[in-house]
C-alpha cells in the first residue's frame with residue numbers, strides 16, 4: 001500500500017516541525033514555500049560585512065527543539081549549539097537606572113535589591129506564582145490540541161479546568177504584576193512579558209505570567225551562529241527524512257470539494273494530497289487560499305491580530321560595551337504606549353526600544369570595529385490610514401535621539417541599514433495584518449478562540465503556526481506542528 005500524502009503550505013517553523021514528524025511517521029510529504037528561503041519570520045540577512053537575524057532573537061524552552069530532534073531520530077547537539085544567555089537582558093529605565101536580568105536566582109535577587117530592596121521577597125513570591133501557573137497549564141495548553149473535546153476531558157486536565165481561578169485568568173497581567181511589586185520599574189519589566197506573544201499587558205489575562213517563569217525558571221538562550229541556524233538544522237533533518245521541499249512555490253489554493261481537502265495548486269499545477277497541513281497564517285489562508293466558507297471568514301475577522309513591529313537593522317561602525325546582547329530601553333509611559341498601539345492602532349509617540357546585538361556572542365557577525373544592531377519597536381497591526389513611510393522617518397529620529405540621550409550617539413556610525421515595517425511583515429510572510437505573533441491574547445477567551453490545529457469545516461485540513469493553537473513564538477509554533485502531525489497520524493496512514 002502506498003504511503004498517504006501530505007502537502008504542507010509554508011516553510012515556517014510550525015510547518016517544518018509538522019513536516020519532519022509526518023515524514024518520520026512514514027507519510028510522503030511535500031512542502032511548498034512561497035519565498036526563496038525557508039524559516040518564515042525566523043530569517044537572516046547579510047548587509048556587506050554585517051549579518052543579522054531579522055526576526056526572533058531570544059530562544060526559550062529549547063527542550064521543545066530537543067524533543068523534535070529526538071522524535072526525528074537525530075542528535076540535536078550535532079546540529080545546534082544552544083548558549084545560555086547571562087545577563088538575559090539589560091534594562092534601561094526612564095529615570096536612568098539600569099538593571100541586568102538573569103535566570104540565576106541569586107544574581108536576579110541582587111539586581112532587584114539594587115533597584116528596590118523591598119521587592120526581593122515579592123520576586124520570590126512572583127516566581128512561585130508564575131511557576132504554579134506553568135505547572136497547571138503547560139501540559140494542557142501547550143501540548144494538547146485543546147479544541148479536541150476528548151483530549152481536553154482527560155482526567156488530569158479536568159483538575160486544571162476546575163482550578164481555573166488558580167491560573168489567574170480574570171485579572172490582567174498588569175493588575176497582577178502591580179499587586180506583587182511596589183517599584184513601578186519592576187512592574188514595567190514584568191508587564192513586558194505579555195509582548196512575548198504579541199499582547200497588551202493592560203488587557204491580556206494574568207495567565208500570561210507563565211512567561212516570566214519560562215524565562216527565569218528555565219532560562220533564555222541564543223543559538224551559536226544565529227537563530228537562523230535552527231532553520232538550517234530543521235531543513236537538513238527534513239531533507240534527510242525525505243521531505244520534498246519546493247521554494248519560490250506559492251500555494252495559490254488549497255483545493256477542496258466543500259467537505260474534504262484534496263490537495264493544493266501551485267503555479268497552476270494541481271498537486272493531489274490526502275492531507276493538507278497549512279503552516280501559513282490561518283486567517284489569511286481562509287481569506288485567500290480556501291474558496292467559499294464566507295461564514296468562517298467573518299468569524300475570523302473578530303480575532304484580534306497580535307502586535308506588529310518596526311525593525312531597523314543597523315551595521316554600526318563602533319563598539320558599545322555598555323550594551324549587552326539583549327537590551328530594552330523602556331518608554332516613560334507604558335500604558336500610553338500600549339493604548340496607542342492596541343486601542344488607537346497608531347504608532348506610539350514614545351516607543352520602548354529593543355536592541356539585540358548578536359556580534360556580542362558571535363564576533364564574525366560584524367567587522368572587528370563594529371556591531372550588528374537589530375532594533376525592534378512594538379507597532380500596531382495594519383489598519384487603513386496608517387502611513388508607514390512617514391512613520392518610519394519619524395521613528396528613526398525618535399530612536400536615534402533617545403539613544404543619544406543615553407550616550408549612544410550612533411547616527412554617524414550607521415554604515416548599512418535595512419528597515420522592516422508592518423507592511424513588510426504582511427508582504428514577506430503573508431501574516432494577518434502584519435502581525436508577528438499571529439493572534440493576540442488580549443481577551444480571557446483567546447486560548448480557546450484561537451483556531452484549532454484541525455479544521456472543523458474540511459476533513460483532511462490541519463493547521464500549524466503562530467495564528468493557531470497554542471500561539472506564537474518559536475517553541476509554541478514547533479509544538480503546534482507536533483499537535484497537527486499527531487492528529488493527522490491518528491486519522492490514519
Ligand SMILES: Cc1cc2nc3c(=O)[nH]c(=O)nc-3n(C[C@H](O)[C@H](O)[C@H](O)COP(=O)(O)OP(=O)(O)OC[C@H]3O[C@@H](n4cnc5c(N)ncnc54)[C@H](O)[C@@H]3O)c2cc1C
Pocket residue numbers: 009010011012013014015032033034035038039040041042054055056057058059060249250251252279280281289309311376425428429430431436437464465466467472473474475477
Ligand atoms: C521581528 C520579530 C521578532 C520576534 N522575536 C521572537 C523571539 O525573540 N522569540 C521567539 O520565540 N519568537 C519571536 N518571534 C516570533 C516567531 O518568529 C514566530 O512566532 C514564528 O517564527 C512563526 O512561525 P510560523 O510557524 O507561524 O510561520 P511563519 O514564520 O509565519 O512562516 C509562514 C511561512 O509561510 C509562507 N507562506 C505563507 N503563505 C504561503 C503560500 N500561499 N504558499 C507558500 N508559502 C506561504 C510564508 O512565506 C512564511 O515563510 C518574532 C517574530 C518577529 C517577526
